[in-house]
Amino acid sequence: MSNNQTVKVQLVRSPIGTKESHRATVRGLGLRKLNSISELKDTPEVRGMINKISYLVRVL
Template sequence: MTTANTLTIKLVRSPIGCRADHRATVRGLGLRKINSVSVLQDTPAVRGMINKISYLLQVI
């Protein structure tokens, strides 16, 4: 993986109390606990997932 084609995301808010599909999106991005970090390929699907739950995430 090259750094130009990756996104690093961090879970900064808890998905507790969020909609079930938003919790599933958090899990789909590979995030479990608050402050967990995931490095993912920069694809349109991943960008859509990040956009959907942007209020829970920080893109580093």
């Protein structure tokens, strides 16, 4: 993880067929298409969102 307190997240599985709340979480993290990468502040809220959809994303 970089020193400026950010975390990069990549969408590696399609959210199609998942719960609506999980799809909303993907959108909330700023992820759109497969393999898209979003750089976010490393906060407990963001970590919780990543944990919720851990089966769809990869932390870089």
